[in-house]
Amino acid sequence: MRAVELLEPFTCEVLDVPVPDARRGFVVIDVQRVGLCGTDVEFFRGEMPYLLDGHANFPMRLGHEWMGTVSSIGEDVDPHWLGQRVTGDTMLGCGSCRRCRSGHQHVCENRNEVGVRGDVPGALAEQLSVPATSLHALPANVDDALGALVEPGANALRAVQGTGLVAGGRLLIAGPGTIGLLAGFIAKAQGFEVHLAGITSPSIDFARSLGFAGVWHLENLPTLEWDAIINATNDATLPSTALELVEPGGRVVYIGISANESNIDSRWLTLKDVTAVGILSGSPALSETISLFASGRVDPRALIGATVGFAEVASVLGGERPAKSGPGPKIQVDPTIA
Numbered sequence: 001m002r003a004v005e006l007l008e009p010f011t012c013e014v015l016d017v018p019v020p021d022a023r024r025g026f027v028v029i030d031v032q033r034v035g036l037c038g039t040d041v042e043f044f045r046g047e048m049p050y051l052l053d054g055h056a057n058f059p060m061r062l063g064h065e066w067m068g069t070v071s072s073i074g075e076d077v078d079p080h081w082l083g084q085r086v087t088g089d090t091m092l093g094c095g096s097c098r099r100c101r102s103g104h105q106h107v108c109e110n111r112n113e114v115g116v117r118g119d120v121p122g123a124l125a126e127q128l129s130v131p132a133t134s135l136h137a138l139p140a141n142v143d144d145a146l147g148a149l150v151e152p153g154a155n156a157l158r159a160v161q162g163t164g165l166v167a168g169g170r171l172l173i174a175g176p177g178t179i180g181l182l183a184g185f186i187a188k189a190q191g192f193e194v195h196l197a198g199i200t201s202p203s204i205d206f207a208r209s210l211g212f213a214g215v216w217h218l219e220n221l222p223t224l225e226w227d228a229i230i231n232a233t234n235d236a237t238l239p240s241t242a243l244e245l246v247e248p249g250g251r252v253v254y255i256g257i258s259a260n261e262s263n264i265d266s267r268w269l270t271l272k273d274v275t276a277v278g279i280l281s282g283s284p285a286l287s288e289t290i291s292l293f294a295s296g297r298v299d300p301r302a303l304i305g306a307t308v309g310f311a312e313v314a315s316v317l318g319g320e321r322p323a324k325s326g327p328g329p330k331i332q333v334d335p336t337i338a
């Protein structure tokens, strides 16, 4: 089969590789759609922290936002999965430790992450093998493009849940990238007053086209009371700025990660009675995200700028926009495109 292999930083090639087989407890999936994200770019650039601490090693196969159809199953797998359209959990906990047993497998010390951590090959291939326990079935009205948006959608949903807001609450989302915009769509559907803030003109202009209450330049925010703030940027200073900006009694949700140390002054947490929430993964919210997309209340397909084939992955990860791409930040990959 064909697969996109990241051989070393900045070197991505489409290679012929052996097909995976369905081991006991595992399924093989014919991959239909894969999203590329900021984490993939960090790996491409050789900057992802897991490369430094040995949790990931070159060569590697990226791809953790995916959907496809189960084409074979291993021993001990429920046969109902065969032929199902599915997406899967990126996080593969050990299943037996205290964290896994209490529903926190996404922070299992010994977890693997599909296409990210522990040398588990990702979905940038014609086929992918994952444990059956990580699967989530997709209903027919969640199409392929939406199916591959479930993983980032679940991260965004958890960020919105982390705000603790109820309808009418005013939310500022810093960072109008895929996660920020997904969080914006979800928060809007829940009746929040949603504002986005960014730095670059194209991303601000695109966010302005999506019908939020306000879209601002981060340097030029209006004087409003922010009941909650989601930091979906990779800026190192924004975590502390968010703490200054949020209303006393409010919440700040930290989902973006900066390349450098990004400190907050805990005195402000205390003096303002603010709750800080960290979100690593969409894992616990995958099913809820599928239901949300299936309900039609949140349709983030406008975020997809282009869908490309394997051959274009290297240039996209290198920062180029595909020819004829729309303004959306998310690029998806379809293995059937030459």
Ligand SMILES: [Zn+2]
Binding pocket: 037, 038, 039, 040, 064, 065, 152
């Ligand atoms: Zn991602």
Ligand SMILES: [Zn+2]
Binding pocket: 093, 094, 095, 096, 097, 098, 099, 100, 101, 105, 108, 109, 110, 111
């Ligand atoms: Zn575990």
